[in-house]
Amino acid sequence: xxRSSGRSSPLTPYLQVAPLALIMLAMVGIPLITVLLLSFxxxxxxxxxxxxxxxxxxxxxxxxxxxxLFLNTLKYAALTLIATMLxxxxxxxxxxxxxxxxxxxxxxxxxxTIPFWTSNVIRMVSWIPFLGREGVFNQALISAxxxxxxxxxLLYSDFAVVLTYIHLFTLFMIxxxxxxxxxxxxxxxxxxxxxxxxxxxxxxxxxxPLSRTGIALGSIFVVTLVMGxxxxxxxxxxxxxxxxxxxxxxQIDQLFYPEAAAMAVLLIVVVLLMVxxxxxxxxxxxxxxx
Amino acid sequence: xxxxxxxxxxRRGFMKASAAGAGAAVGSGILGAPMIWAQTIKDITLxxxxxxxxxxxxxxxxxxxxxxxKIVPQTADSTSLMAKVVNQPETIDIADLEFWAMxxxxxxxxxxxxxxxxxxxxxxxxxxMKDGKNFDGSAQSMQGTTPVKVMYTGGPGDTxxxxxxxxxxxxxxxxxxADTVGIRPDLIGRPVESWGELFNPEFKGKTALVNIPxxxxxxxxxxxxALGELTYGDKGNMTKEEIDTTINRLIELKKAGQFRAFxxxxxxxxxxxxxxxxxxxxMWSPAVTAVKSRGTACVYQGLKEGYRxxxxxxxxxxxxxxxxxxxxxxxxxxxxxxWQGAFIARQGYYSSVPTTAKEQLTANEWGYWYEGxxxxxxxxxxxxxxxxKAGAVRDGGSFEARMGNVACWNTVMxxxxxxxxxxxxxxxx
Numbered sequence: 001x002x003r004s005s006g007r008s009s010p011l012t013p014y015l016q017v018a019p020l021a022l023i024m025l026a027m028v029g030i031p032l033i034t035v036l037l038l039s040f041x042x043x044x045x046x047x048x049x050x051x052x053x054x055x056x057x058x059x060x061x062x063x064x065x066x067x068x069l070f071l072n073t074l075k076y077a078a079l080t081l082i083a084t085m086l087x088x089x090x091x092x093x094x095x096x097x098x099x100x101x102x103x104x105x106x107x108x109x110x111x112x113t114i115p116f117w118t119s120n121v122i123r124m125v126s127w128i129p130f131l132g133r134e135g136v137f138n139q140a141l142i143s144a145x146x147x148x149x150x151x152x153x154l155l156y157s158d159f160a161v162v163l164t165y166i167h168l169f170t171l172f173m174i175x176x177x178x179x180x181x182x183x184x185x186x187x188x189x190x191x192x193x194x195x196x197x198x199x200x201x202x203x204x205x206x207x208x209p210l211s212r213t214g215i216a217l218g219s220i221f222v223v224t225l226v227m228g229x230x231x232x233x234x235x236x237x238x239x240x241x242x243x244x245x246x247x248x249x250x251q252i253d254q255l256f257y258p259e260a261a262a263m264a265v266l267l268i269v270v271v272l273l274m275v276x277x278x279x280x281x282x283x284x285x286x287x288x289x290x
Numbered sequence: 291x292x293x294x295x296x297x298x299x300x301r302r303g304f305m306k307a308s309a310a311g312a313g314a315a316v317g318s319g320i321l322g323a324p325m326i327w328a329q330t331i332k333d334i335t336l337x338x339x340x341x342x343x344x345x346x347x348x349x350x351x352x353x354x355x356x357x358x359x360k361i362v363p364q365t366a367d368s369t370s371l372m373a374k375v376v377n378q379p380e381t382i383d384i385a386d387l388e389f390w391a392m393x394x395x396x397x398x399x400x401x402x403x404x405x406x407x408x409x410x411x412x413x414x415x416x417x418x419m420k421d422g423k424n425f426d427g428s429a430q431s432m433q434g435t436t437p438v439k440v441m442y443t444g445g446p447g448d449t450x451x452x453x454x455x456x457x458x459x460x461x462x463x464x465x466x467x468a469d470t471v472g473i474r475p476d477l478i479g480r481p482v483e484s485w486g487e488l489f490n491p492e493f494k495g496k497t498a499l500v501n502i503p504x505x506x507x508x509x510x511x512x513x514x515x516a517l518g519e520l521t522y523g524d525k526g527n528m529t530k531e532e533i534d535t536t537i538n539r540l541i542e543l544k545k546a547g548q549f550r551a552f553x554x555x556x557x558x559x560x561x562x563x564x565x566x567x568x569x570x571x572x573m574w575s576p577a578v579t580a581v582k583s584r585g586t587a588c589v590y591q592g593l594k595e596g597y598r599x600x601x602x603x604x605x606x607x608x609x610x611x612x613x614x615x616x617x618x619x620x621x622x623x624x625x626x627x628x629w630q631g632a633f634i635a636r637q638g639y640y641s642s643v644p645t646t647a648k649e650q651l652t653a654n655e656w657g658y659w660y661e662g663x664x665x666x667x668x669x670x671x672x673x674x675x676x677x678x679k680a681g682a683v684r685d686g687g688s689f690e691a692r693m694g695n696v697a698c699w700n701t702v703m704x705x706x707x708x709x710x711x712x713x714x715x716x717x718x719x
Contacts, residue, residue, distance in 0.1 A: 046373075046376055046398060068715070133567050152550075234501075238551025238553070239558075240551060240552060240717070242717045242718035247718065250503065250717075251710065254369065254503065254710050255372060256707060256710065259707075
């Protein structure tokens, strides 16, 4: 951290962070402040008045809908997190410890990224003809004689939403876990084995703790992506479910910006709490500096 | 289709207007100065902003060619257009606003009134749009934003609506239609006659509503009233209790699995229907056309309780003045001269001046779109694709039968904020 680079002026570090700091201030700071201000202003449904009010927060915090929305969104985030973590860990484990050849490792890793060569929207929408009532999967099950009525639960349901999230976001879990697993010194595993540890013990007491930075980073990606989404929820639940942001979108569509802003601030607070909880469990900074 | 109107005719209309300044001079003719006119106008550009079903590039191109100045189309859905009109008025010259949107934006004072005297065909605009009367002379349903409620204003600078006709209109009405539900007759296999069918357990898991709160709740209200569950004072302006009763019922239905989806975009509604996910749902007329053109049976079913009407008009932004304003009036007059009316007729909408649209439609098209008669030959959409086969009849019958039977109009309610909040609760239930 504190590697001194000879005779540099005390200003140097500030100059070095200045470009990024300015960009962050302009692109993140100012919009955030605008949202924060907006959440305290009044509207008559078309014009916004810069007069202070607690009404927006009062409404958001007292409405039972808010709790339902947050619980629903958290449910999606939790389910997606568990699934992507399991898949991400397994894939990385396979790539790092079973594929010994570096060329194969890189090749298979690139294979994981192939779905990401098309846009999010295409990948999401392509599930619809597959899962629909007259879709490929239902037709196949019917013709195989497994079911005689199409399964409605496959599309326009929570199942469809979580499935799509998993499909869209697993890579964000694979990459950081792969990265931290690849850094594990093979000698450690050898040593554990020599000391008589079973395969599960090695996995649980050596590999998992040493991959936790990757797991934590991946979790941050997945949690923030799911918490901030409205499009997947809207399309894949057929509008039958709502997330925090989809409700916000409904308010924005009706020009109730201040209420949406209050909701946005609340969401930011909740996501910040979640991320800081993750950071509290795993000190990513010290791990990365190793 | 056949008689393309000479541009000179409408240009003459402009000469009249410009010669008289703000007045309503009549009959000065086309003498002198077309060259000067052509020189000054060719640099004029008018930005027309509105929803995709109203602001159509083909129409703007045709108008630009006929009029000699440039009309730039830009599409924006009604809510973002409202925000634009209020917050960035300078980016728009002409705004195509839904009548319900006028309830929200007119009071902002960003639009100037349309002088009725400068619109040559004003007298020919159908009474449904500007007089609050049905074709048989009876009063229209005043539930929701009936066009006449927002049609007139006192004069420049007035941010209120006038209850009686004045010389100043808030917008010039352009297109309108009567909405109902779309059904899959092949999958239902029996006649559907009432809005109540939306809630029929027979279609459990196979119905959908539009996820636009104001419209979705009104479709639900039509169903509740049809089933005799609740009689509304005004479906277009519900009380809190009425909103509660309606939403509670919707939540109950949702939990029982009545709905398959709540769609937000045009293509979602098309796919739900074409993919067999739903058999009855709220729908727009062109979406029904799109399902049909995929070879799937779909009917825009007229129902006995009546239709949900909507319409829109062109508003002039406040900053228009001088020659640009005159050019805008020129364009407005062109709009009612028939070509545009015929174009939008072919996608199922009605023109506010059907008489001029008639001149531009073939007898077959007029019979099919406006008179509810069986098509003599194939019906083409605006882009030339076959839309309906010879022998087919437009759903719901003639123009007068459909527009004369509007039960309520698309609108914004006084309790809108509460309604949207409860709607969110319904969607997340």
